[in-house]
Amino acid sequence: MRKYITGATKMILQARIAVLSLLFLLVPVLLPSPSGAVSPTEQVRATVEKVLTIVRNPNLKSEAQLDDFRTRLAQVLYPRFDFTEMTRRSLGPHWGRRTPEEQREFVKIFAGLLERSYVDRMESYTSQNILYTREIEDKNYAEVNTKIVIENRAPLSINYKLHSVENEWRVYDLVIENISLVNSYRSQFNRVIIQSSFEDLVRMMKEKQSQRSEKSR
Numbered sequence: 001m002r003k004y005i006t007g008a009t010k011m012i013l014q015a016r017i018a019v020l021s022l023l024f025l026l027v028p029v030l031l032p033s034p035s036g037a038v039s040p041t042e043q044v045r046a047t048v049e050k051v052l053t054i055v056r057n058p059n060l061k062s063e064a065q066l067d068d069f070r071t072r073l074a075q076v077l078y079p080r081f082d083f084t085e086m087t088r089r090s091l092g093p094h095w096g097r098r099t100p101e102e103q104r105e106f107v108k109i110f111a112g113l114l115e116r117s118y119v120d121r122m123e124s125y126t127s128q129n130i131l132y133t134r135e136i137e138d139k140n141y142a143e144v145n146t147k148i149v150i151e152n153r154a155p156l157s158i159n160y161k162l163h164s165v166e167n168e169w170r171v172y173d174l175v176i177e178n179i180s181l182v183n184s185y186r187s188q189f190n191r192v193i194i195q196s197s198f199e200d201l202v203r204m205m206k207e208k209q210s211q212r213s214e215k216s217r
Helices: 001-030 041-053 063-080 082-097 102-123 181-195 198-215
Strands: 131-136 143-147 156-164 170-176
Touching: 041 063, 041 102, 041 131, 041 143, 041 170, 063 102, 063 181, 082 102, 082 181, 102 198, 131 170, 156 181, 170 181, 181 198
Parallel strands: none
Antiparallel strands: 131 143, 143 156, 156 170
């Protein structure tokens, strides 16, 4: 009788172990992905909608509200756009040759220009529909493709390339009408540095930033 009870108990224990083992294997599947439950498209959409809400607000277009306008945009864009990564990729091999102080200064200047360029583009199409046409996700990288539908004109495509940083999807490149901003800037920056110097590139970027600031006033 004891042998029978012992055998039955063993069978029950083995069954329990099998169930626990199966649950253990399923845990990685059931848990949220490293970038959280919110998809890349949902995160991009949330940022775009916030930007459009700001640029569509007529009360923020006056000169008196300009600083508030810029502050609100920065609060929306900086958590989503990885400007440091965009700058690093745009400078290419020249990035590693700069001091940490030079890198920080260039990121600040470049981020300001990228922010202004993106906002200018979005302001031009504030009354149009934005379609989220495709999402591609591969481990820590993703791409969200969008189209701005314009009446009586061909749609404008803006694709967001993202990577996962601390459970958030952050933009490291924008591809507008099949042209990568990072690749385009890399060619321009490389040409200026080779023909002149990094210092001249910084001076030119500061002048461009100053000109844009004057135009927006």
